[in-house]
Amino acid sequence: MSSDMNGDGLSRRTVLASAAAAGATGLAGCSSLTGGGGDEPENPIELLHAWSSGDGNAAVAALIEGFQEAHPDVEFAEEPVNGAARSNLDNVISNRLQANDPPSTFQTWPGATLEKFGEAYADIEGEVWTDDLKENYLPGPKEQAKLDGTYVTVPLNIHRINNLFYNTAVLEEAGVDPESLSSPADVVDACAAVAENTDAVPFAQQTSGSWSTIQLWETVLLAQAGIDGYEAFIQGEGDVDQVRSALENVVELSEYYPSDSSSISFTEANTMVMEGDAAFIHQGDWAAGAYSGDDEFNYGEDWGQVTYPGSEGSYLLNMDSFPYFDNNPSPEATKTFLSYCGTTDAQVRFNREKGSIPPRKDADVSELNTFQQDQYDDFTSADSQPPSIQHGLAVSTGIKTNITSAFSGFLEDYDADATAEALVGAFE
Amino acid sequence: MRNPIATLRNRWSDSDARTDGGEPASERSFLDRDSVRSAPFWVPPFLLVGLFVYGAVVWNFFLSLTDFSGIGEPDYSDLDVENYFVAFSDPVDGFLSMFGMGGEVSGGTPAWSDLTVDPVWNSLGNTLALMIGFSAVCLALGLLLAILVDRGIRFENTFRTIYLLPMSLSFVVTAKFWLYMYNPQTGLINIALGVFGIGPVQIVQNPDLKLGAVAFALIWQFSGYAMIVYLAALRGIPSSHFEAARVDGASTIKMYWRVIVPQLRTATVSALVVITVFALKAFDFLFSMYGGYQPGPSADILATRMVREAYANQNWAYGSTIAVILFVMALCIVAPYIYSQYRRGEL
Numbered sequence: 001m002s003s004d005m006n007g008d009g010l011s012r013r014t015v016l017a018s019a020a021a022a023g024a025t026g027l028a029g030c031s032s033l034t035g036g037g038g039d040e041p042e043n044p045i046e047l048l049h050a051w052s053s054g055d056g057n058a059a060v061a062a063l064i065e066g067f068q069e070a071h072p073d074v075e076f077a078e079e080p081v082n083g084a085a086r087s088n089l090d091n092v093i094s095n096r097l098q099a100n101d102p103p104s105t106f107q108t109w110p111g112a113t114l115e116k117f118g119e120a121y122a123d124i125e126g127e128v129w130t131d132d133l134k135e136n137y138l139p140g141p142k143e144q145a146k147l148d149g150t151y152v153t154v155p156l157n158i159h160r161i162n163n164l165f166y167n168t169a170v171l172e173e174a175g176v177d178p179e180s181l182s183s184p185a186d187v188v189d190a191c192a193a194v195a196e197n198t199d200a201v202p203f204a205q206q207t208s209g210s211w212s213t214i215q216l217w218e219t220v221l222l223a224q225a226g227i228d229g230y231e232a233f234i235q236g237e238g239d240v241d242q243v244r245s246a247l248e249n250v251v252e253l254s255e256y257y258p259s260d261s262s263s264i265s266f267t268e269a270n271t272m273v274m275e276g277d278a279a280f281i282h283q284g285d286w287a288a289g290a291y292s293g294d295d296e297f298n299y300g301e302d303w304g305q306v307t308y309p310g311s312e313g314s315y316l317l318n319m320d321s322f323p324y325f326d327n328n329p330s331p332e333a334t335k336t337f338l339s340y341c342g343t344t345d346a347q348v349r350f351n352r353e354k355g356s357i358p359p360r361k362d363a364d365v366s367e368l369n370t371f372q373q374d375q376y377d378d379f380t381s382a383d384s385q386p387p388s389i390q391h392g393l394a395v396s397t398g399i400k401t402n403i404t405s406a407f408s409g410f411l412e413d414y415d416a417d418a419t420a421e422a423l424v425g426a427f428e
Numbered sequence: 429m430r431n432p433i434a435t436l437r438n439r440w441s442d443s444d445a446r447t448d449g450g451e452p453a454s455e456r457s458f459l460d461r462d463s464v465r466s467a468p469f470w471v472p473p474f475l476l477v478g479l480f481v482y483g484a485v486v487w488n489f490f491l492s493l494t495d496f497s498g499i500g501e502p503d504y505s506d507l508d509v510e511n512y513f514v515a516f517s518d519p520v521d522g523f524l525s526m527f528g529m530g531g532e533v534s535g536g537t538p539a540w541s542d543l544t545v546d547p548v549w550n551s552l553g554n555t556l557a558l559m560i561g562f563s564a565v566c567l568a569l570g571l572l573l574a575i576l577v578d579r580g581i582r583f584e585n586t587f588r589t590i591y592l593l594p595m596s597l598s599f600v601v602t603a604k605f606w607l608y609m610y611n612p613q614t615g616l617i618n619i620a621l622g623v624f625g626i627g628p629v630q631i632v633q634n635p636d637l638k639l640g641a642v643a644f645a646l647i648w649q650f651s652g653y654a655m656i657v658y659l660a661a662l663r664g665i666p667s668s669h670f671e672a673a674r675v676d677g678a679s680t681i682k683m684y685w686r687v688i689v690p691q692l693r694t695a696t697v698s699a700l701v702v703i704t705v706f707a708l709k710a711f712d713f714l715f716s717m718y719g720g721y722q723p724g725p726s727a728d729i730l731a732t733r734m735v736r737e738a739y740a741n742q743n744w745a746y747g748s749t750i751a752v753i754l755f756v757m758a759l760c761i762v763a764p765y766i767y768s769q770y771r772r773g774e775l
Contacts (some may be wrong), residue, residue, distance in 0.1 A: 065602030091739050097499045116742065119498055199530070208607065262632035263611035265719075267498050366664055396545050403738045408724035412635040 043330040044075035045337050049107035050089040051318040055289050057352035064157075066349045067340050088281045092199035093117065102325035104334040110144040110153050110321040111393030121152035122326035128338045129153060130391070133360075140317055141387020144393050153323035154338045156347065157356040158373060159284045161316035161388050162219045162308040165291075168301065170200045170279040181309035184220045184249045187280070191256035194279040202256035204269040204278035205363075210407040212266060213250065214281050214390040217407070221246040223310025234387070234394040236427035251414045262411075273303070282308065284318055284391075288371050289355035299371045307378065315382040318391035319359065342405045395427075402426035438443065451467040485755065492748035495540040503746070513747040514538050517547045526553030540745065544574035548750060550725055551733040554639055555757070558729060562643045562650075566703050567696060569647065570654020575684060577655065578662045588659070590654040603716035606645040632717070635726040642713060642727055650706055654699045662688070697765050702762045708754060711735065728755050 028312070040241070051060045051215055064076060093106055097120050114121065129151040134142065141155045165186065166178050170379055174194040181187055191202035206212050222230045225242040258264065258272065270280035270287050274297050281287060288305065291297050307314075322341055328334050340346050347358035357376045365376045379385070387393030389403060406422035410416075449556060456466060492511055496502035514536040516522065524530025526549055535546040577587055594602065611614045612628040621627040631637050673683040711731035714723040721732045721740070730750055738747025 087739065094499070094739070094742065120499060208717070210722055210724075211719075258613075259628065259630075260611045260613045260615075262630060263607050263615065398541075398741045398743075401736060402543065404720075404722045405725075408718075408722040408728075412638070412724050412726055413634050425544075 029375075032224040034267070042075075042333050043104075044077040045330050045333045046077050046103040046180075047105055047107075047337075048092065048103045049090060051107065055286075055354055059157075059350045062353050063341070063346055063350040066346055067337060070340060070345070071336055074336055076337075100108075100327065100328055102329070104328055105322040105324060108143075108286040108323055109321055109392035110155050110319055110323075111387045112396045113146040113392035114152060114323065117323075118147055120325055120327075121147060121323050122328070123150045123152065123240045124154075124312070124324045124335065125151040126339065127335050128324065128342065133342045136359055136360045136362045138359065138380070138382075138385055140315070140382075140387070141319060142386055144319060145321065153321040154341045154428070155319045155321040155359045156212065156341050157320055157351050157354055158359050158379065159286060159317075159356045159391075160379070161215050161284050161318055161391065162222060162311040162314060163285055163287070163305050164302060164308045165273060165281045165283060165287055165305050167200075167273050167279055168277055168304055170194065170198055170276055173198045174200075174279065176279075178304060178306050181306070183221050183310045184246075184308075186309050188249065188252045188256075191280065193254065195256060200276065200277070201258045201272060201278040202280060203253055204272045204281040205254075205257045205261050206264050206265060206266050206269045207254075207257065207261040207411050208265065210404055211390055212283070213411060214403065215284070215388065216405050217246055217250050218389045219282060219308045219311060219316060220249045222314055222316060222386060223308055224249070227314055227386060230386055230394060233423075234389060236399075238424050238427075240420050240424045241272055243423050244416050245425075247410070247416035247419055251416055254267065254414060260386070285371075286355055286373060292355070292369060292371070299369070305371065315379050315385045316388055317385050317393060318388045319393065353392045387399075399426050429706070444740060482672060483573050488748050488751055488755075492745055492752050495538070496745040496748075497540045497741075497743045499742070511746050512540050514545050514746070515548045515749050515753065516548075522547050522549035523650075526556070534641035541743065545743070545746060546551070548730065548733060548753065551728045552753070555708065555729045555731075557644075558639060559642055559700050559704050559757075561640075562646050563700055563703045564706045565643070566647050566651050567699060569651040570699065571658050571689070571692070573651065574658035574662055575688075577659060588656070591655050594649045595653050597649065599710075602645060602649050602718045603713045606641070606648075607717055608647075610641060633724070635724070638724065638727040640701040642710065642717070646707065646710060646713065650703055654703060656690060657699040659693050661692050665691055667715045697768065701762055701765050705758060708758055725748045730757075 019034070047064075049056075049060055052059050058174075067074075068076065089107065093103070093108075094117070096102055097117060097186070102120060129145070133213070133377070137145070137155070141158065145151055145155055147153075164181075171178060171190075171194070174190075175199040176193050177192045178190075178345050182192055187203075194200060194202040219232075221233065221242065224240060224246050225233070225239070229239060229242045233243065254261075258269070258278070261269070265291070266283070269278070270281060270283065270290050273281045273287075274291060274294060285305075291303055292301065297303060322338055324334060330415050337389070341350075342360075344358060344360055344363040347360055348363055348365070351358050351372070352368055354370065357363075357368070357372055357379055365373050389395055389400070392400065395403065403423060403426045406419050408425060409422070410419040436502060453603050460643055490507065491502055493507035493509060494502045494504060495506070495510075504531065517536040518533050521530040522533045526531050533547060533549055535544045577584055577591075581587065597605075609617050610631040612618050612630055617631065618628045621629060629637070631641050634641075669687055669691075670683065673687045678686065710729060711721075714727060714729065714732055715721055717725065717726070721736045723729075723732055730753060734747050734750040734754065737743045737750060
């Protein structure tokens with residue numbers, strides 16, 4: 001009995017001691033928040049991101065590993081925000097900025113999305129954006145790294161939006177040559193041929209959420225109206241006829257969607273292409289990430305990709321980047337990290353896992369897969385690198401909400417006239 | 429009328445001489461009062477609830493009067509009701525639009541925004557339709573199930589569990605589940621319709637069926653709750669009432685309609701309150717079903733609109749305005765219930 005009592009007393013003491021220790025740690029945490037400047041040792045880098053699983057998680061792990069090899073003295077506190085969705089991450093950042101407690105950096109779309117937390121960023125030209133970076137980033141990505149002409153963020157990777165992926169066997173059966181397609185209207189005709197000659201769904205698409213349709217429409221707009229028409233739209237000076245015409249093309253394509261498009265997700269739509277149940281899919285090149293995970297489904301043999309017909313010469317950008325917050329908890333360490341993210345070493349490590357390509361034009365891409373190398377060739381030889389609307393580069397968040405609302409209505413009734421008015425009106 | 433001060437004085441003097449030999453109340457110190465002595469138990473929760481629930485509600489109201497958007501601090505020095513005017517702008521067409529009539533509804537451009545901000549009519553209409561349709565059917569179905577289960581059937585407990593089980597699932601699970609159920613190719617709903625030669629029907633993005641489909645799924649999830657509340661109330665009715673009705677020659681339907689159902693008033697009101705509040709909170713369901721807070725104009729409710737304004741657009745003040753509208757709607761449901769409870773002396 002008495003030994004039990006002793007044990008009890010001891011454990012209680014242990015609890016007290018550990019509680020005290022926890023309290024002390026808490027206090028230490030508080031005091032370290034107030035530090036950060038002067039001669040005191042710096043806080044570890046706090047990176048918030050939503051890549052909590054899959055290829056994104058592997059990519060960010062590879063990036064951090066590379067950084068720690070290059071800078072073993074800089075401490076790192078990586079923090080995936082659970083819930084994965086990027087909007088959730090934005091909410092966390094928003095709350096922390098309200099509390100005047102920004103992290104070192106976080107995963108965000110560059111471009112117009114930067115306006116959302118605009119005042120909180122600081123200029124990193126010179127320190128991070130050295131002449132080396134300015135020389136080697138292509139004009140499109142370089143433009144997206146700026147907020148009102150000031151460099152505030154470092155783009156890390158590029159996903160392309162204007163792709164048309166296809167299942168080779170299905171197209172052969174249908175007698176369609178993807179290389180011969182030269183306009184969005186040709187895609188509709190090719191879908192008709194697929195519908196006629198095969199049992200496969202011509203155009204795999206999901207419509208339960210609006211994002212796939214928005215990126216399809218922006219691709220068609222780019223293909224039909226050209227880079228000038230596209231640029232005019234994102235400046236808020238879009239021509240309503242061009243917008244309507246692109247929507248009408250999407251309406252025609254929607255005839256060839258799977259009949260259950262509103263109940264499936266992107267993954268399921270993409271799987272239809274992999275299993276030969278669908279001919280085409282329009283997606284960002286993350287679709288290829290799923291293909292490379294399947295040994296039976298190989299690039300060049302079983303699947304292929306063409307630039308979305310009509311948009312040749314453009315590389316429609318979707319990027320992730322790490323911005324620099326003013327009032328940074330770890331100013332020097334963050335700049336070291338961002339500088340590292342601007343190197344080819346970091347970008348190759350990251351993009352090898354992520355399936356995207358480096359934004360620098362001097363990267364050694366021999367370590368990336370064949371498809372990525374082909375995309376990289378397209379990228380470096382592209383005439384223009386316009387920013388994506390759906391992926392937050394082209395328009396500020398308020399306008400993007402209006403555009404998304406317009407498309408959530410479009411998915412209900414496919415009314416091209418009303419949606420075109422709403423899209424042009426999204427800027428008012 | 430008696431002089432209140434005199435009354436008070438009388439009471440005071442009365443209490444001086446107590447015939448039961450107890451301590452005179454006037455000499456009881458302030459610290460000895462029951463309310464004071466129990467303070468350690470009721471004060472902390474009182475303050476916490478007061479601050480974090482009611483304090484937040486009041487704060488939110490003041491926030492809705494500001495022009496707060498983007499990051500930074502709200503400016504409380506310049507309060508106005510502009511946001512409410514924007515929310516209810518174009519009242520005639522807006523109100524008519526809730527019933528599918530009237531012209532195009534135009535928004536307003538408040539001082540804090542460069543963009544036109546839409547009024548809330550559309551989402552308000554959807555919220556009301558969802559609330560009324562969902563709670564009415566849910567209660568009716570719950571009552572029917574409760575009566576059936578109460579008839580002394582076999583495997584009563586099993587049935588009760590089966591009906592109640594959906595309520596234990598989260599909205600995220602049920603939304604994904606119903607997305608699958610509504611699938612035009614493989615979903616059970618369309619297969620069932622196919623038996624009658626209907627379909628396949630596109631449901632999830634169909635503007636005419638969207639809100640109904642959401643309500644249907646919510647009914648599936650919550651009618652079990654209504655059943656349990658009614659079942660408890662039915663068990664509380666003495667069997668003599670059933671017997672007396674029988675002796676008087678009432679048919680089963682007449683017995684329930686005339687004798688039993690009128691006694692379920694309290695149960696109805698308490699189930700109604702909980703269920704309508706669930707309808708107001710259908711946000712999670714729509715968020716999971718449509719992969720975000722853009723479910724489309726025919727299923728957009730105030731909750732999705734509110735989150736969109738606050739978190740996507742960072743229009744905090746306008747988001748707060750919508751939150752106040754939602755709060756008033758919830759209050760309209762709960763207040764009559766609390767008042768009736770109060771009148772019956774149950775509060």
